[in-house]
Amino acid sequence: MLGTALTVRSDRAEYLTLKGANHQAAHQFSERIKEAWSRFNLAALEKEAAHLDRIRAEVMLLAAPLRYPAACQIAPLLDDARALDASLLSKLNAEAIGPEAVERIAPVRKFAAEPRALRANGIAVFVASELDRWKEFFDTIESKPLTPEQRLSVVVDEDATLVLAGAGSGKTSVITAKAAYLVTAGIRQPEEILLLAFAKNAAEEMSERVEARSGVPIVARTFHAIAYDIIGIVEGSKPALAEHATDDMAFTNLIKQILKDLVHQLSAVSRAIIQFFAHFLVEPKTEWDFQTKHDFYTHLETQDLRTLQGERVKSYEELQIANWLYENGVEYEYEPVYEHKIAETGRRDYQPDFRLIESGIYIEHFGVRRQKMADGSERLITAPFVDRDEYLAGMDWKRQVHAEHDTTLIETYSYERQEGRLLTGLAEKLAPHVTLKPRPVDTIYDRIVELKQVDDFSKLLGTFLRKFKSGGYSLQDCETKSEQMKLGKRARAFLDVFAPVFEEYQKRLGGRIDFEDMILRAAHYAETGRYKSPFRHILVDEFQDISQSRARLVKALKAQHPDVRVFAVGDDWQSIFRFAGSDIHLMRHFGREFGGSFDGEASVHRTVDLGRTFRSVDQIAFAARTFVLRNPAQIDKKIVPAGTATEPAIRVVTVSKGEDEVKLNEVLASLSAAVPPEDKPATVLLLGRYRFIEPDMPDLRRRFRRLKISFKTIHASKGLEADHVILLNADSGRTGFPSEIVDDPLLSLVSPEEEAFQNAEERRVMYVAMTRARHTLTILASNARPSSFVTELRKDPAYGISTAPGAEPEAHACGECGGRLLGVTGKDGRIWYRCEHVQHCGNLLPTCASCGTALPRHVDGTSEVRCGCGASYPTCPECEDGWLVERSGPYGRFLGCVRYPSCVGKAQISSSRRNAPSARTGR
Missing domain, CATH: 1.10.10 (Arc Repressor Mutant, subunit A)
Known part of the structure; x- marks a missing residue:
């Protein structure tokens, strides 16, 4: 009766309402709008029909792709699908276009909404189909059929693919098959594939192997070779290489x-x-930088604190003083015996730090710093591990000695260096007594050369x-x-x-270049487009050894075309060339460094774990895996060993001092005897952390003709294998294993970030050594100073290490510094226990007077020192390690410390100890 309301909604969700319209007219108008809207929707759809059909066809292909749907291939399709969806498809009205058109656009809309799921499904379908299609190829490309993991790594073709290839897992087979597959499948032409290796011989071997297996002539090159070629192409000729x-x-x-x-x-x-030579050649650390004597002494043993005059001093601050004196022409003696005889005090002869020859003045450097107290006063303090009261008493005693004998003493202090005035202060103190005669710079340099x-x-x-x-x-x-x-x-x-x-x-x-110039100049030419890369697939061997500069070149080549793939094969467990610039973080963050992007996700890449080893038996393979994975930063990998060991495959043989050659001969004799006469000689690889460890190889080969023996450093052994491996000198120490020769901290300014895990790279070096062995691994280690790696292997049952009964030496800590007490044979043929820090600590203990072999040790909660043989002694009241034995003196018998004269601990003989064992005063 009042009329009809007609409401029309626009595409902006706004409403237009007409009220009071005639009902029939309004109904007709509504129907005409619907017809017009339908025609408009269908016309818009028809206008984009070709575009839609192309995108739809490509999306539909994802259900059964003919090529691996890599991110770089699918990302442009996703961009097109989403652009079309935003501009048209999402705005089409389902009622207006009808069910057929809705079905037509549905795959594109679904792909735009859920691209990751559709791509993942496409990858799964393609991989399954491709593995079946190329089965015969994978069965015959190498002398043995490829494993399932190797086949998977070949058909996977993501923007960036990382193949984790453990020791003996067949990485060369994978690279060979990948290159051959790319060409045989028609994915790439040979000239579009770049095969990169680190060493020239590895590149040559790879080229020959690819051509022999596939008939495809693909030339593998080293990084330097491709860089040199790039420079030659851009510059028109190759600059001469520096000699x-x-x-x-x-x-x-x-x-x-x-x-x-x-x-x-x-x-x-x-x-x-x-x-620099005079004051900074060594790392300027002092006792104040360490919490224990053991840590301080360990540091000193890695440094050569040798002065310009040639003597070795005991601290960095003494080195500074000595070199300043030398630079300024002040003749001195280091630690001379004091010119006056001191009355018997139980101390060693007094030796001041320095005596100036011309003036007779003495210099003592005192390791004390100043500490501000709450009331504003100051007091002198010592390093964390130094007894303050005892040290200050020693300072007073020295001053008293000089006062009594009327000799001049100049004092310097650690706090002066802390305040930046150690040497200027010394100059002021010496000014009234000494005339400085600075030596010419070239004279000092000649001395440094000497x-x-x-x-x-x-x-x-x-x-x-x-x-x-x-x-x-x-x-x-x-x-x-x-x-x-x-x-x-x-x-x-x-x-x-x-x-x-x-x-x-x-x-x-001049106009020549070095190898560093090569890589960087080539990378620059690729980055700036002056070099046009033909490469669409970059295959990199030994990827764990890649450096930042080489990575930069690979990235520059990858960036030249949107569809370039990087295929990297390596093993982060074998990354052992940090000293040469390799950066393990490039492998650990492979996706971030080389991956693509898809659907807003960066670092898109694929990792394939080859998983098995064709080399080592189970005991070796699993022990090596457990050992390297103690570092949680290493990438976890599955290991399927080459076989099962029927006898212990890893042995630790302990070696006494001077027995290295004897023990090695015993091990080789045992291996030789196990080779049947009709069999070919067994291969034996001797490994050393350093080249100087190499034994007399001609003599060993002459004596053991049933063995084919060779020697390599562990670094040089990568890629090699042998029936039996013998690891030599697995001892602690500066040139032991793990090596304690620390890179100079200055190199960290131009090195990849150091890893937090202790001995991270040395642990990987050990892994490389272990995994050279097929059947047995024998580790020769010092009985007195086994390395921390050997100790770990022996103590943890997880490693299943075989050790001869009683071969585990008893560990004794030095009570003076916290180091280890090591058994040594003295000139008198007797065994003594000496601190490992022999140059600094000087702690020396005899064996038990009763058994003559073992070392008596303190019994917790008692005042007793007891030997394993049952003998017991009263503890020394003055020192941590000593015990009291009966001695004779001018006033009769008494109990004195076995460490005399280093320790003057004494006690009276009690009635219960009248028959205690007497001291054997062999020193």
């Missing part, structure tokens, strides 16, 4: 010559060089220079990193020397 580029000795000699020339120019640079300190420093400079160039660092980068790492004045002093050396080195290159 020293392939000769490490020539390179070091060049650095030495540059240093010498800079010194003899007598410039500010020469002064900086001398300052001491052979230039050799090691030149190697350090050379290593730093190569890392500096290959990493693309600047001096500003190094200064910033030095501040972050708090390396202080030493880093600044080093960079003051390095900067002019580097500048001069670059000048002397």
